[in-house]
Amino acid sequence: MESTKRYCPYCGASLGTKVEEGRQRLYCNDEERFVYENPIPASTGLLLDEQGRILLVLRNREPGLNKWALPGGFVENGESPVDAARRELEEEAGVKVSEPSLIDIIYQESEFYKTSLLIIGYHFTRFEGEIRAGDDAEEVQFFDRRRLPDLAFDSHRTLIDTYFEKTE
Ligand SMILES: [Zn+2]
Structure with a gap:
């Protein structure tokens, strides 16, 4: 399901996306970390x-x-x-x-x-x-x-x- 998150919940930077393990995931470029979303x-x-x-x-x-x-x-x-x-x-x-x-x-x-x-x-x-x-x-x-x-x-x-x- 399409995410509605626009900003990193940890540092507040704008979120991008990056492919990991074949899935497009939210990614914080400032911190170089994925932002995982779960049910x-x-x-x-x-x-x-x-x-x-x-x-x-x-x-x-x-x-x-x-x-x-x-x-x-x-x-x-x-x-x-x-x-x-x-x-x-x-x-x-x-x-x-x-x-x-x-x-x-x-x-x-x-x-x-x-x-x-x-x-x-x-x-x-x-x-x-x-x-x-x-x-x-x-x-x-x-x-x-x-x-x-x-x-x-x-x-x-x-x-x-x-x-x-x-x-x-
Ligand atoms: Zn961040």
């Missing part, structure tokens, strides 16, 4: 209620404004991907979750963020607390799997499908 990891959590319905949040910001999605967000420095998923479920839906298992990791290019992403999906078997909408969420609700609304992100649909393929 940004984001974690998301799948939670089911006793009837097997899926917890979704109605997003109140872009990307995906006014669309339903799994709770989730970017992994921050100093936290593991699973801890990021736990934190997001607590912040957005008000629940404390436990017993995680990894569903899959999905690579995706984001026009909104102008970078590639790694969407890391976890299923949590247990949760405590009553669901309530928090940060980034207008509403939270459990949905029957056969009557899901349009989702904000294809990756979330894929994670849901992958989870049920593995468990059924």
